[in-house]
Amino acid sequence: MALLEISQIRKTYATGEVALRGVDISLNGEEVVAVLGLSGSGKSTLLRCINRLVEPDSGTVMLDGVNITKLNKSALRKARRNMGMIFQEFNLVERLTVLENVLSGTLGSSGTLRSIFRAFKPEDVKRGMALCARVGIIDHIRKRADQLSGGQRQRVGIARALMQRPKILLVDEPTSSLDPKIGAEVMDLMSSISKEDGIPMLISVHDVQLAKKYSDRIVGLQNGLKIFDDRTATVDSESLDRIYDMAS
Ligand SMILES: Nc1ncnc2c1ncn2[C@@H]1O[C@H](COP(=O)(O)OP(=O)(O)OP(=O)(O)O)[C@@H](O)[C@H]1O
Ligand SMILES: [Mg+2]
Numbered sequence: 001m002a003l004l005e006i007s008q009i010r011k012t013y014a015t016g017e018v019a020l021r022g023v024d025i026s027l028n029g030e031e032v033v034a035v036l037g038l039s040g041s042g043k044s045t046l047l048r049c050i051n052r053l054v055e056p057d058s059g060t061v062m063l064d065g066v067n068i069t070k071l072n073k074s075a076l077r078k079a080r081r082n083m084g085m086i087f088q089e090f091n092l093v094e095r096l097t098v099l100e101n102v103l104s105g106t107l108g109s110s111g112t113l114r115s116i117f118r119a120f121k122p123e124d125v126k127r128g129m130a131l132c133a134r135v136g137i138i139d140h141i142r143k144r145a146d147q148l149s150g151g152q153r154q155r156v157g158i159a160r161a162l163m164q165r166p167k168i169l170l171v172d173e174p175t176s177s178l179d180p181k182i183g184a185e186v187m188d189l190m191s192s193i194s195k196e197d198g199i200p201m202l203i204s205v206h207d208v209q210l211a212k213k214y215s216d217r218i219v220g221l222q223n224g225l226k227i228f229d230d231r232t233a234t235v236d237s238e239s240l241d242r243i244y245d246m247a248s
Contacts, residue, residue, distance in 0.1 A: 001065065002026040003200060004168055009049050009059035011042075011224075019045040021224040022059070027168070027200055032191065034211035034232075035204040036243060037221035043204035044088075046221065047170045050202070051083045052076060064167055084161030084199075086190070088173040090153040092145040092160075099141040101156050102128045105163025124163075131159040135189060151182035158190060162197075169194065171203040175210070187214055208240050 004027040011020040019042045027033050035043050048054035050061050052068065061068040063082060071079055084105075092101050103120045105128075120128075132138045135155040140148060145156060154174060161169060171190065175183030191214050194201045205211050211218050211232070218235050220228040220243050228239040 001062070002028050003064055004050070004202070005060075005062040006046075006050065007060050007062075009046065009061070010057045011045050011049055011054060012057060019224055020049065020056070023221070023224070023226050025202070025219055025226070025229070027202055030195075030198045030200055031216045032194055032201045032203065032214060033217045033219060034215035035202065035219050035221055036206070036208065036211045036240075037204075038206060038243065041221045041243075042224045043206075043221055044172050047085070047172045047202065047204055050170055051080050051085060053085075081164045082167040084164050084166030084169045086154070086157050086161050086169060086171040086174050088176050090150075090157045090177070092153055092156055094146040095144060097142055097144055098137055098148070098156050099125070099128055099132065101145050102132060102141075102159040102163055105160040128159070128163060131162050134162075134193075135159045149182075150178045151186060154178065154186050155189070158186075158193070162193065166199060169199055169201040169203075171201055173204050173206065176206070183210075208243075 006023065006025045008022045008024060009020050010022050012018045023046060035046060037043050045054055049056040056069065059069070063079065066079055068079055093104065103124055106120065106124050129138065129141065132141050135158050137152055137155045137159065140152060145153065148156065174190065175186055178186060187210065190201065215232045218230060218232050219226055220239060222243060227242060230239065
């Protein structure tokens with residue numbers, strides 16, 4: 001069985017907006033799968049349905065044999081540790097330091113009280129610092145998150161996700177708030193971490209070139225439906241063009 005198995009996920013928001021119309025994706029260990037689609041095609045909704053930040057209306061998500069869609073609140077909290085999420089808007093806690101933001105990746109395991117008193121375990125602090133060094137922000141660990149540049153902020157987001165020791169990384173347009181050069185550095189960093197640590201990534205992008213450069217497989221999403229699912233090396237330009245037909 002695949003590490004991640006998404007079947008027939010549907011989501012209509014309370015506004016009546018239909019975001020997903022029955023999407024299937026399966027992802028095996030150690031691969032990078034890009035979800036490619038225009039704005040509004042449902043990419044963020046899909047990624048958020050996997051860890052139930054958005055509750056899907058129907059369908060199932062299996063991660064490493066666990067049916068995520070069936071879990072109660074406390075079991076879900078535990079299961080979410082296995083899914084490291086990296087966001088377009090970084091989602092850092094602005095008034096906390098870099099290191100505190102990274103360490104908040106252990107929240108699931110150390111409980112809320114511990115985090116309120118910021119009494120992180122010494123071994124977690126050590127690991128958090130090592131991760132800060134790895135993603136290139138060790139010189140900034142005592143700065144508040146709101147004092148960082150966009151690229152530095154996303155590096156904090158990456159370190160925070162890794163802090164959880166995730167089985168998979170769910171990455172939602174990680175570079176669209178960054179200029180192209182910094183975006184490329186962030187993509188290179190995530191890509192090398194994914195390969196070195198053998199952590200698969202599901203990453204949403206709206207840029208074909210990014211999808212082609214960094215993924216092993218591309219899933220095309222259009223208007224809440226999967227319209228192709230091909231190895232990146234063999235995906236044909238017609239499929240890619242179809243995604244953008246909607247725009248014209
Ligand atoms: N919280 C919400 N309430 C109502 N409708 C929503 C909500 N979030 C998203 N939608 C709608 O669902 C559809 C899919 O949105 P989604 O954000 O998943 O797309 P996306 O592919 O991530 O777009 P983008 O590239 O702009 O981030 C859109 O029509 C959007 O307007
Ligand atoms: Mg989005």
